Amino acid sequence: MTTLHIAVGDREQLREDTLQFVQAAESDGFDDEDGKVTLQFGSYDDLVESLTPLRLELIQAIAEHTPESMREAARLVDRDVSDVHSDLKQLEVLGILELEEGGPGGAMQPIVPFDRIEMHIDYPLVGGVDDGGTPASV
Numbered sequence: 150m151t152t153l154h155i156a157v158g159d160r161e162q163l164r165e166d167t168l169q170f171v172q173a174a175e176s177d178g179f180d181d182e183d184g185k186v187t188l189q190f191g192s193y194d195d196l197v198e199s200l201t202p203l204r205l206e207l208i209q210a211i212a213e214h215t216p217e218s219m220r221e222a223a224r225l226v227d228r229d230v231s232d233v234h235s236d237l238k239q240l241e242v243l244g245i246l247e248l249e250e251g252g253p254g255g256a257m258q259p260i261v262p263f264d265r266i267e268m269h270i271d272y273p274l275v276g277g278v279d280d281g282g283t284p285a286s287v
Contacts (some may be wrong), residue, residue, distance in 0.1 A: 153245065154187045154262040157196050157270045186263070188244060193272055194207070199243060204236050208245060211261045218256035219248075 164182040203226070210216075210225040223233035237259050240246045246262070252258040 151186070151263050152265045152267055153229070155196070155200075155266060155268045156187060156189045157193050157268075157272070158189055158191070186244075193270060196268075196270070199239070204240060207233065207236055208240065208261055208266070211246065211259045212263070216257050217252040219259060220256070222259050 190199065207222065207226050207228075211222055213227055216222040218223055219234050220230050221236055222237065223230040235246060237246065237257075241248050245263075247260045247262060248257045249260055250257060275277065
């Protein structure tokens, strides 16, 4: 089973983690043996803006039904093709799904390479209390 781990953390920690990842990759010290794929958002607002309920429904429909085209994916969720196309492009940028050529008539086929999504959200209710964190925005 392949799981996408989604985390929300402060922007400074995200920056540091990204720098460490890039340094490890450049020095061939990157270890993807654990098979863990993590997507980290800098804030709760970023997460909510990127993974809307409609996008989550779309991800689930694609994972369950493996549509052969964007148009078929739009039919699965009963949405306009242009809106679904925009969502698919955003989800591809985030790395949540892939768009591959090879559908009927050369259509782009959306593929979700995960069986499950797990989310960890650190949502401090009071900022600056012993952890030096910044208050979460609402």
